[in-house]
Amino acid sequence: MSETDAAEDRLLTDCVDCLDPAEAFAVVGNETRLAILEALWRSADRPVAFSDLRRRVGMRDSAQFNYHLGKLTGQFVAKTDEGYEFRHAGEKVVRAVLSGSFNENPTVEPFEVPGECADCGGTLTASYVDEHLSVGCRECGRLHAHAPFPPGGLTDRSDEEVAHAFDQRVRHLHCLAADGVCPECGGRMATTLSQDAGPLDVAACSVHRCEQCDHRIRSPVGLSLLDQSDVVGFHTSHTVDLRSRPHWTFEWCVGDRTTVLDDDPWRVRVAIPLNEEELRVTLDSELAVVAVERRRLD
Numbered sequence: 001m002s003e004t005d006a007a008e009d010r011l012l013t014d015c016v017d018c019l020d021p022a023e024a025f026a027v028v029g030n031e032t033r034l035a036i037l038e039a040l041w042r043s044a045d046r047p048v049a050f051s052d053l054r055r056r057v058g059m060r061d062s063a064q065f066n067y068h069l070g071k072l073t074g075q076f077v078a079k080t081d082e083g084y085e086f087r088h089a090g091e092k093v094v095r096a097v098l099s100g101s102f103n104e105n106p107t108v109e110p111f112e113v114p115g116e117c118a119d120c121g122g123t124l125t126a127s128y129v130d131e132h133l134s135v136g137c138r139e140c141g142r143l144h145a146h147a148p149f150p151p152g153g154l155t156d157r158s159d160e161e162v163a164h165a166f167d168q169r170v171r172h173l174h175c176l177a178a179d180g181v182c183p184e185c186g187g188r189m190a191t192t193l194s195q196d197a198g199p200l201d202v203a204a205c206s207v208h209r210c211e212q213c214d215h216r217i218r219s220p221v222g223l224s225l226l227d228q229s230d231v232v233g234f235h236t237s238h239t240v241d242l243r244s245r246p247h248w249t250f251e252w253c254v255g256d257r258t259t260v261l262d263d264d265p266w267r268v269r270v271a272i273p274l275n276e277e278e279l280r281v282t283l284d285s286e287l288a289v290v291a292v293e294r295r296r297l298d
Helices: 003-014 021-028 031-042 050-057 062-072 088-099 159-178 221-225 229-237
Strands: 077-079 084-086 108-116 123-129 132-137 143-148 189-194 205-210 216-220 258-263 266-274 277-283 289-296
Touching: 031 050, 031 062, 031 077, 031 084, 031 088, 050 062, 084 088, 108 159, 123 159, 143 159, 159 189, 159 205, 159 216, 159 221, 189 266, 205 221, 216 221, 221 266, 221 277, 229 266, 229 277, 229 289
Parallel strands: none
Antiparallel strands: 077 084, 108 123, 123 132, 132 143, 189 205, 205 216, 258 266, 266 277, 277 289
16 A cells, blocks of 8 residues: 555544535535625634524524534534634635635736746736736746636735735745645645646746645746745845745746756756856755855856
């Protein structure tokens, strides 16, 4: 039995009271039950008493309300001496609804974003399709960034604010994944390197895969260096703040500055030129830095 299969078996045997996924979706796929979860979410103070919760939902039939609340209790809602409170699964359902992932499919006209193309120097624009935001060059089509972005992230934000929110989301989610924590379920995430970079135009990319829910994140190797101490110090010495510019404006982060030195075991090098110097960072298969070289450019 593989390690992954064993982990799945442990989840199944340990979770005695877990619902089958199909049953879980059926439970929350009801207008009244979603209304109960939303009412609980919007309550300023929790736990919420049965009578207060029924009043917030606006349901007169106490027996019917109790029936639907009972369906949620255990997996999505916890009953306490003071009333009803969320369990983690219930919060996830409400957050998914509020993010627009279940009930929105917005269209957004492409808009310009800061930076210029790493290849041709052309104008960069952002586009939004199928809940993914992409940053690419208007002239040559080079892709600079591509990642999921919930529809709710577009609400009440200007184009500039959307671009900033997308940059911050990508940075934090990839940082979490590189640290071995799945941003979706909190499970253990493993990191490997691959020359199959998908839509990304780089020599190699990192692939983060959750051993629990199989969530995967694929990104340029350079993205993992945005908060690496040597890289931060190198830019600081040249009065460049890595936090003040979107990640897609750094050529070494999204451009062709990654060289595969070996694939057994993996060794990749990211070259970071800045003014008259260059920082060369060598990483292993788990994105651990194994060598750093700073040199003058001829």
